[in-house]
Amino acid sequence: GALVYQYPRRTICKSGTSMRMExxxxxxxxxxxxxxxxxxxxxxxxxxxxxxNSAIKYEQNFTQEKFPISHPNLSFxxxxxxxxxxxxxxxxxxxxRGPGQGYTLYFGAGTRLSVL
Amino acid sequence: xxxxxxxxxxxxxxxxxxxxxNCSYEDSASNYFPWYKQEPGENPKLIIDIRSNMERKxxxxxxVLLDKKAKRFSLHITDTQPGDSxxxxxxxxxxxxxAKLIFGEGTKLTVSS
Numbered sequence: 689g690a691l692v693y694q695y696p697r698r699t700i701c702k703s704g705t706s707m708r709m710e711x712x713x714x715x716x717x718x719x720x721x722x723x724x725x726x727x728x729x730x731x732x733x734x735x736x737x738x739x740x741n742s743a744i745k746y747e748q749n750f751t752q753e754k755f756p757i758s759h760p761n762l763s764f765x766x767x768x769x770x771x772x773x774x775x776x777x778x779x780x781x782x783x784x785r786g787p788g789q790g791y792t793l794y795f796g797a798g799t800r801l802s803v804l
Numbered sequence: 805x806x807x808x809x810x811x812x813x814x815x816x817x818x819x820x821x822x823x824x825x826n827c828s829y830e831d832s833a834s835n836y837f838p839w840y841k842q843e844p845g846e847n848p849k850l851i852i853d854i855r856s857n858m859e860r861k862x863x864x865x866x867x868v869l870l871d872k873k874a875k876r877f878s879l880h881i882t883d884t885q886p887g888d889s890x891x892x893x894x895x896x897x898x899x900x901x902x903a904k905l906i907f908g909e910g911t912k913l914t915v916s917s
Contacts, residue, residue, distance in 0.1 A: 694847075722904055731893065732848075732907040781847060783905070793838070793897075793905055798847040 691715055692784050694796025701772050702804050708768040709799040711782035717762040718784035722793070723755070727778040735780075738765060762786070769801065777803045806831050808896050810908025819917045823881045827894035827908050830875070834896040837870060837877045838905070842891040852879070884915045 693712040701707045711721065720739045724732040736746040738759040746752060759765040765784070769776055779800050783793040810827045817823045827837075835856035840848035854861045854868045854877065861868050867880040877896075881888055891912050895905040 724907075731909045732905075734904060734906070737904050779847075792850060792853070795840075795847050795849075 692718075692782065692794045692796040694782050694799060696799055697797055698800045698802070700802045700804060703773055704771055706768055706770045707772060707801065708766055709780055709782075710766045711764070711784065711796050713763045713784045713786070713794075716784075716794075717786040718765065719762060719786045720784065721759055721765040722783045723757060723765075723767050724781045724783065725778050726781065726798075727775075730778075732781065735767070772801065772803050774803050777801050806906050808894060808906045808908045810894050810911060812911060813909060814912050814914075816914045816916065817884050819885060819915055820883055823884050823888070823913055823915070825879045825892055825894065825911045825913075826876065827878065827896075828874075828876045829896040829906070831896065831898060831906075832875065833898040834875075836897045837868070838895050838897075839866075839868065839879050840893045840895065840907075842893065842910075844890075848893060881913075884913075886915050886917050889913055889915045 691714040699707050722737045723735040726732050734747045735750045735755055736744050738744045738757055744757050757767045779798045781798045782796045785793045808829050838853035839851050841851045842848040852863050852866045852868050854870050859870055865882045870877045891910050893910045894908040897905045
């Protein structure tokens with residue numbers, strides 16, 4: 689079956705430092721990966737959408753300079769939160785889909801970021 | 805626009821009764837509508853979805869309805885159990901090949917016994 693592994697599950701970083709999270713698709717080709725953030729008491733905000741062979745598209749309020757994303761192949765994507773501050777804390781989720789998976793978006797377990 | 809509105813934000817029901825959550829969307833090109841259940845500390849899990857070529861879909865106690873004309877869709881949980889207590893999120897997407905989902909604000913469902 690299709691699975692998405694995301695790691696780390698939890699991380700704590702000092703204010704102003706950066707942290708990287710990774711997403712691995714297993715059992716399917718992740719042609720499209722979306723990164724979301726769920727801030728405390730909020731819904732899921734789309735950060736950016738990465739489709740193989742296309743430029744990564746960032747949503748309003750999110751930039752490549754702050755959340756650089758790499759999607760080098762059909763099974764892996766990573767995102768870094770640069771210079772993390774209190775407002776960056778939350779649950780970060782990667783969702784992936786690919787050909788043969790229909791419309792289903794498979795989510796990783798999420799990376800919960802705390803900032804001290 | 806791309807907003808998805810979800811109501812109610814909080815829903816409390818008695819065990820055995822039905823629970824209904826309603827969503828509306830703005831983008832008339834949306835053609836895929838999944839529902840996710842999120843338990844505390846966990847990632848959201850897909851529980852049921854419906855595509856624009858359908859008006860109704862049922863998986864066991866879960867029923868989703870889609871009214872494309874009104875741009876509304878809803879989730880109905882029949883015979884609710886305490887284990888159904890969780891956050892529920894609706895979402896909408898234009899599945900032109902991307903993974904972009906627009907989520908509703910979520911509904912906190914509490915089923916009391």
